[in-house]
Amino acid sequence: MSHTVEILSVGTELLLGNIVNLDAQILSQELSKLGLNVYWHTVVGDNPQRAREAVAIAKQRADVIITTGGLGPTCDDLTKNVLAEAFGKKLVFDEGSAQRIRSYFTRTKRPMTENNLQQAMLPEGCTVLENDWGTAPGCAFEADGCHVVMLPGPPSECRPMFLYRAMPYLQQLSEGTIVSHTLKLFGIGESSMEAQLRDQMNAMSNPTLAPYAKEGECELRVTAKAATEAEAQALLRPTVEEVKALFGSKVYGVDVPSLEYVVLEGLKARGLTLGVAESCTGGLMAKRITDIPGASQVFLGGVVSYTNQVKARALGVPQHLLEQFGAVSPEVAQAMAQGARQALGCDIALAATGVAGPDKDEWDNEVGTMFVAIATAEGTHVRPLKLGNRPVRERLRIQTASHAFDLARRYLAGLPYEE
Amino acid sequence: MSHTVEILSVGTELLLGNIVNLDAQILSQELSKLGLNVYWHTVVGDNPQRAREAVAIAKQRADVIITTGGLGPTCDDLTKNVLAEAFGKKLVFDEGSAQRIRSYFTRTKRPMTENNLQQAMLPEGCTVLENDWGTAPGCAFEADGCHVVMLPGPPSECRPMFLYRAMPYLQQLSEGTIVSHTLKLFGIGESSMEAQLRDQMNAMSNPTLAPYAKEGECELRVTAKAATEAEAQALLRPTVEEVKALFGSKVYGVDVPSLEYVVLEGLKARGLTLGVAESCTGGLMAKRITDIPGASQVFLGGVVSYTNQVKARALGVPQHLLEQFGAVSPEVAQAMAQGARQALGCDIALAATGVAGPDKDEWDNEVGTMFVAIATAEGTHVRPLKLGNRPVRERLRIQTASHAFDLARRYLAGLPYEE
Numbered sequence: 001m002s003h004t005v006e007i008l009s010v011g012t013e014l015l016l017g018n019i020v021n022l023d024a025q026i027l028s029q030e031l032s033k034l035g036l037n038v039y040w041h042t043v044v045g046d047n048p049q050r051a052r053e054a055v056a057i058a059k060q061r062a063d064v065i066i067t068t069g070g071l072g073p074t075c076d077d078l079t080k081n082v083l084a085e086a087f088g089k090k091l092v093f094d095e096g097s098a099q100r101i102r103s104y105f106t107r108t109k110r111p112m113t114e115n116n117l118q119q120a121m122l123p124e125g126c127t128v129l130e131n132d133w134g135t136a137p138g139c140a141f142e143a144d145g146c147h148v149v150m151l152p153g154p155p156s157e158c159r160p161m162f163l164y165r166a167m168p169y170l171q172q173l174s175e176g177t178i179v180s181h182t183l184k185l186f187g188i189g190e191s192s193m194e195a196q197l198r199d200q201m202n203a204m205s206n207p208t209l210a211p212y213a214k215e216g217e218c219e220l221r222v223t224a225k226a227a228t229e230a231e232a233q234a235l236l237r238p239t240v241e242e243v244k245a246l247f248g249s250k251v252y253g254v255d256v257p258s259l260e261y262v263v264l265e266g267l268k269a270r271g272l273t274l275g276v277a278e279s280c281t282g283g284l285m286a287k288r289i290t291d292i293p294g295a296s297q298v299f300l301g302g303v304v305s306y307t308n309q310v311k312a313r314a315l316g317v318p319q320h321l322l323e324q325f326g327a328v329s330p331e332v333a334q335a336m337a338q339g340a341r342q343a344l345g346c347d348i349a350l351a352a353t354g355v356a357g358p359d360k361d362e363w364d365n366e367v368g369t370m371f372v373a374i375a376t377a378e379g380t381h382v383r384p385l386k387l388g389n390r391p392v393r394e395r396l397r398i399q400t401a402s403h404a405f406d407l408a409r410r411y412l413a414g415l416p417y418e419e
Numbered sequence: 420m421s422h423t424v425e426i427l428s429v430g431t432e433l434l435l436g437n438i439v440n441l442d443a444q445i446l447s448q449e450l451s452k453l454g455l456n457v458y459w460h461t462v463v464g465d466n467p468q469r470a471r472e473a474v475a476i477a478k479q480r481a482d483v484i485i486t487t488g489g490l491g492p493t494c495d496d497l498t499k500n501v502l503a504e505a506f507g508k509k510l511v512f513d514e515g516s517a518q519r520i521r522s523y524f525t526r527t528k529r530p531m532t533e534n535n536l537q538q539a540m541l542p543e544g545c546t547v548l549e550n551d552w553g554t555a556p557g558c559a560f561e562a563d564g565c566h567v568v569m570l571p572g573p574p575s576e577c578r579p580m581f582l583y584r585a586m587p588y589l590q591q592l593s594e595g596t597i598v599s600h601t602l603k604l605f606g607i608g609e610s611s612m613e614a615q616l617r618d619q620m621n622a623m624s625n626p627t628l629a630p631y632a633k634e635g636e637c638e639l640r641v642t643a644k645a646a647t648e649a650e651a652q653a654l655l656r657p658t659v660e661e662v663k664a665l666f667g668s669k670v671y672g673v674d675v676p677s678l679e680y681v682v683l684e685g686l687k688a689r690g691l692t693l694g695v696a697e698s699c700t701g702g703l704m705a706k707r708i709t710d711i712p713g714a715s716q717v718f719l720g721g722v723v724s725y726t727n728q729v730k731a732r733a734l735g736v737p738q739h740l741l742e743q744f745g746a747v748s749p750e751v752a753q754a755m756a757q758g759a760r761q762a763l764g765c766d767i768a769l770a771a772t773g774v775a776g777p778d779k780d781e782w783d784n785e786v787g788t789m790f791v792a793i794a795t796a797e798g799t800h801v802r803p804l805k806l807g808n809r810p811v812r813e814r815l816r817i818q819t820a821s822h823a824f825d826l827a828r829r830y831l832a833g834l835p836y837e838e
Contacts, residue, residue, distance in 0.1 A: 013631050015457045017447030021440050029436030038434045039469055041462035050458055074613055113614035194493055195532035212432055282709025283702035286723040290701025293777045293812060301729035303722055304705040310720035310763055344729055358712045
């Protein structure tokens with residue numbers, strides 16, 4: 001039997017938009033790897049009546065219900081109460097959980113308030129999912145032909161609780177495997193990618209091909225379902241190869257997390273170091289690189305030169321270039337990259353300068369006018385960018401940083417900078 | 420009559436976890452400002468049958484249904500087809516929308532593929548919501564006692580489409596006003612905040628008090644509902660003052676977007692400039708500051724010194740300090756701040772050094788050992804941090820940057836650094 005999953009998140013903060021439903025995303029990713037079909041996400045607030053109704057709907061249409069949130073003292077353990085009631089279970093005090101809660105507070109040297117112990121009340125006969133990342137324990141049980149798993153709300157608890165506690169419980173339900181590969185593309189728009197693939201996509205059923213666009217990048221997810229992982233992989237292989245051939249050097253990787261990850265791997269493989277000089281991106285390039293554990297092996301550092309003075313002082317950008325061409329110019333982009341290479345002592349330096357908005361710069365450059373540059377032992381290259389119609393500051397910065405990374409990954413892979 | 424809203428998002432990419440449901444968050448924030456009660460978020464995939472069932476449920480329990488996604492050619496305009504069917508409406512070709520789609524492609528100099536014109540088929544008699552941020556138009560109509568609003572999926576389209584197109588349509592439904600103020604706190608844990616407020620929270624019904632925790636910060640949202648904005652504000656005032664008095668200097672602002680925003684405003688008010696020196700935070704401090712439009716007025720720049728060499732070369736950190744105490748030490752944190760102040764020529768410099776993980780450093784400092792420092796005309800201050808039990812790299816970096824910003828906002832407000 002193929003299982004269908006509903007993720008039911010409980011929390012008024014979601015309905016008010018105070019937080020985004022990251023739990024649903026995390027769980028969906030992991031569940032699809034298990035071959036379990038997530039068909040619904042539902043969010044209700046800390047309201048017993050609507051939570052009850054949502055559980056009734058979920059119980060009818062899904063045979064696995066995974067809840068997130070509503071377990072802490074703040075919401076009077078709403079989720080546990082409602083689910084226990086819906087499945088006719090009593091809540092009983094679990095001494096083991098109480099012990100763990102007490103020792104959590106001892107370990108983190110914080111005072112424990114009495115309301116925290118409510119969290120040790122759990123549905124009778126359930127599998128307790130111990131929470132080593134916070135205080136509220138989760139739990140799992142089967143009743144009325146339905147599997148119920150309850151997890152805490154904070155994503156920093158929900159994710160590890162799922163991976164290390166709920167996963168072993170759910171693995172027994174999984175049959176067949178869904179395997180996906182994701183091809184990552186840079187330098188092509190979603191609709192032109194989609195137009196090139198449309199006939200193919202419509203003709204396919206297993207594997208399927210699904211395009212996604214985000215922040216100036218495109219992804220193509222190829223997904224196959226089969227009895228075993230090996231069979232699924234065999235189904236996927238020809239399609240992956242076909243798509244790679246179709247889009248050539250615009251495909252920067254398969255199953256890689258990001259452009260910057262590909263750059264880091266390329267640097268490690270070639271034993272080269274990287275530095276960055278950032279104006280409009282304001283630290284985002286360095287941040288994205290150092291988001292990756294182990295970046296320190298190849299990333300030496302960066303200079304965020306938000307003013308001409310810092311461009312001159314810390315990067316040695318010649319004053320006459322700043323005066324003659326302005327900070328947003330190919331000349332200054334190139335000088336920043338060269339200067340960073342010098343100042344940081346790195347093999348490859350990337351630079352970005354441009355107008356992220358909200359307003360034009362004093363040289364009358366439009367918002368979205370950007371230059372990214374690379375300096376290497378072999379020379380320099382500058383890519384001018386005109387980003388967006390209706391530019392949004394945050395997006396411009398992300399795309400600009402991505403273009404700089406694109407130069408680096410092309411250099412490292414021996415590809416032409418522009419094609 | 421009080422309206423109840425369901426946000427129905429359509430997209431398999433949400434159920435696979437490829438993207439997070441940012442639309443639901445954005446819309447929820449805006450709808451609650453309008454005084455409309457969002458009671459449900461639902462997500463279904465690109466599956467006509469399950470979409471139909473979800474619409475039937477929504478139609479029963481909500482009287483405003485706002486959909487996101489499923490409008491583009493990629494999904495064969497699933498949402499429009501299902502909603503039109505559920506409410507007994509035909510789809511008709513809208514020449515105005517077709518024109519806009521054609522001119523969008525002309526304007527962005529991209530080739531238009533024929534499938535894009537499907538998007539001009541809209542429910543008969545609907546209000547067309549013109550899309551100036553993408554190609555798929557939205558629409559709105561009333562039928563069977565229910566208001567239906569359809570918006571495109573990409574958040575960069577969904578947000579402005581809501582604000583500039585759907586809002587005027589929805590404003591007529593709004594009655595009464597919900598007004599919220601959010602107090603932002605730094606330096607206190609959620610459960611100890613909650614314990615101090617619990618009796619108060621339980622006793623209150625209008626306004627209500629809701630605590631949230633995120634990334635080492637806490638928020639308290641005070642919300643009142645009244646016939647007019649002025650009445651709601653009058654209800655809120657005493658509670659806001661009470662909470663401010665209770666938590667003192669830990670409250671860093673009311674209705675402010677972030678710690679770094681408060682720092683920037685403080686700098687502008689006092690006519691001072693800022694620079695940063697980052698090791699473990701790797702550009703995140705500069706990135707967070709420059710995320711804010713207008714940062715360039717007071718932010719000069721930063722140095723990301725991911726290696727000792729860059730710490731010495733770009734920041735002038737004395738070699739003997741690095742050798743004697745190691746890069747993760749109060750001495751080096753202080754020297755980085757002083758060095759950045761010098762190198763960047765700023766009034767206030769912030770520095771962060773520490774072990775973000777995944778592994779201990781070569782001096783055997785545990786992951787989560789951090790030092791943040793501030794250097795000003797009046798001197799320096801270093802705050803040592805031991806972050807987390809079960810540290811997560813990304814969270815450690817965010818919290819460390821926040822601690823550095825906390826030093827700056829305390830300096831700018833004339834508060835003691837530690838209290």
